[in-house]
Amino acid sequence: MSVTPGRTHVDHLIVGAGFAGLAAAIKLDEAAERDFVVIEKDSDVGGTWHINTYPGAECDVPSQLYSYSFALNPGWSKVYSPQQEIWDYTRRVAEESGTLDRFVFDTAVLDARWDDAAQRWIVRTEGPDGPREYAARTVIAGAGGLSEPRLPEIEGIDGFQGEIFHSARWNHDVDLAGKRIAVIGTGASAVQLVPELQKVAGHVDVYQRTPNWIIPRNEREFSSIEKTVFAKVPGAQRALRSLVYATLEARVPAFARFPVLMKAVEAQGRKNIAKGISDPELRAKVTPAYRAGCKRILISNKWYPALDADNVDLVTDPIAKVTGDAIVTADGVERPIDVLVVATGFYVTEPPIAQHITGREGRTLADVWDGGGMAAYKGTTIHGFPNLFQIVGPNTALGHSSMIFIIESQVRYVVEAAKALRREGLAAVEPTQAAQDAWTAQIRRKMKPTVWQTGGCASWYLDKFGNNTTLWPGQTFTFRQHLSKFDLDKYDVQVSHQREAVNA
Numbered sequence: 001m002s003v004t005p006g007r008t009h010v011d012h013l014i015v016g017a018g019f020a021g022l023a024a025a026i027k028l029d030e031a032a033e034r035d036f037v038v039i040e041k042d043s044d045v046g047g048t049w050h051i052n053t054y055p056g057a058e059c060d061v062p063s064q065l066y067s068y069s070f071a072l073n074p075g076w077s078k079v080y081s082p083q084q085e086i087w088d089y090t091r092r093v094a095e096e097s098g099t100l101d102r103f104v105f106d107t108a109v110l111d112a113r114w115d116d117a118a119q120r121w122i123v124r125t126e127g128p129d130g131p132r133e134y135a136a137r138t139v140i141a142g143a144g145g146l147s148e149p150r151l152p153e154i155e156g157i158d159g160f161q162g163e164i165f166h167s168a169r170w171n172h173d174v175d176l177a178g179k180r181i182a183v184i185g186t187g188a189s190a191v192q193l194v195p196e197l198q199k200v201a202g203h204v205d206v207y208q209r210t211p212n213w214i215i216p217r218n219e220r221e222f223s224s225i226e227k228t229v230f231a232k233v234p235g236a237q238r239a240l241r242s243l244v245y246a247t248l249e250a251r252v253p254a255f256a257r258f259p260v261l262m263k264a265v266e267a268q269g270r271k272n273i274a275k276g277i278s279d280p281e282l283r284a285k286v287t288p289a290y291r292a293g294c295k296r297i298l299i300s301n302k303w304y305p306a307l308d309a310d311n312v313d314l315v316t317d318p319i320a321k322v323t324g325d326a327i328v329t330a331d332g333v334e335r336p337i338d339v340l341v342v343a344t345g346f347y348v349t350e351p352p353i354a355q356h357i358t359g360r361e362g363r364t365l366a367d368v369w370d371g372g373g374m375a376a377y378k379g380t381t382i383h384g385f386p387n388l389f390q391i392v393g394p395n396t397a398l399g400h401s402s403m404i405f406i407i408e409s410q411v412r413y414v415v416e417a418a419k420a421l422r423r424e425g426l427a428a429v430e431p432t433q434a435a436q437d438a439w440t441a442q443i444r445r446k447m448k449p450t451v452w453q454t455g456g457c458a459s460w461y462l463d464k465f466g467n468n469t470t471l472w473p474g475q476t477f478t479f480r481q482h483l484s485k486f487d488l489d490k491y492d493v494q495v496s497h498q499r500e501a502v503n504a
Ligand code: NAP
Pocket: 058, 059, 060, 061, 146, 152, 153, 154, 167, 184, 185, 186, 187, 188, 189, 190, 192, 207, 208, 209, 210, 296, 319, 343, 344, 345, 346, 458, 460
């Protein structure tokens, strides 16, 4: 392989320093695969937990499960952790790991292209010191499934003269006290931020397109005795973690095979509505008309009381347009505002990063997926894209438990792949088309009876073909089992061109 001047050569290039990228860095380091670089577009580790700083941002997965298995945190303050605590946790883990010397912050990956002659990924980045180029044996993409804000396409929104920002790009410079605020969206982010806005705003209009099922959040602080036990009694925290894990896994059959069981969740949701809202008309507006679980089930004790407050209106008429200082709904009503918060979610099934990854045949990942939707072997590797490993790839997300479990499963698989490449003296691996197709067919089959396909809702889990290409349709331990060893026999392999030449 010829070496192009100005290129930095590394074994592994990791994209993103969130939970996925950080785990990959730590586990590669432990496996003595130390020649890597982590490229992060933001200024610190933490990913979504660094970026999402909207008021009230908290995790809706229990704290005991929301940490790496190799770095439990006895200090969590509450049953569900606030954003700042999770971000602090990732910073602590990163510092203690001794890998931060290989992290490059404030640097965006512009594109990645497989160079078949060099058998390397050529990755262009842009950072404070200008553009840079890397040649990497593998690319481990941990850019996150929920990282690119989706802005709503609403007539006139670009001409809005007040303050406007997405929930995931909160503008803390804007003083919200006494302001007239509109929030578009009623998903997981809105449900957390609206109750905080209600406390300080003059008035809040919440624009709801579809209501969600929302059940109570069994929230409480951990006592100092509990924290001491977690820290000092061997196995105590791990036992609680296992219990939480098992409790969440017990919900899987209702999601995946017997959606009718979700009636129990709907009963909980209805009770939550009755408790939080006094007005029958408002109760009706927030009651979903689809099976619970079809969209992500949300947890909150604050959402319904916030909607019931005197300074909040729930608007269900569709938005017709945005003017310079107001939102106009289809019924012609104009509601003036000072601040517009768009809590409209993320690009999930068509991730923008896919447009910037070009594989062996010169096609981008976006082109390849455009024909049939996102697909990857074991949610991690993709035919036509040698040595590309996607963490939180297609059909790996969860509606019921902690993504960190999935991330760790994938990272193990990637590390095993890196070891196999070295052990076998291979230049590249990519899953065979047959292996990938069989995997996808199996996922589609399992997806059929799930609540996500049958529950009667539109959700961000589904792509433009109506397929759920985001969620894992089963128990998380099954996923881990599938990825427990790197199955080289399901891969096309490339030996190094240099070796080919020597052997010729
Ligand atoms: P989301 O769940 O996708 O919600 C977006 C909301 O915006 C929905 O209510 C949607 O309505 C609405 N919307 C989108 N486009 C619209 C338009 N053009 N006009 C009117 N309304 C529009 O996004 P999110 O709340 O940011 O949450 C995304 C995911 O992030 C969650 O599902 C969860 O996985 C994760 N999250 C997790 C936590 C946590 O605690 N762990 C917190 C926040 C977010 P429709 O329902 O009709 O589409």
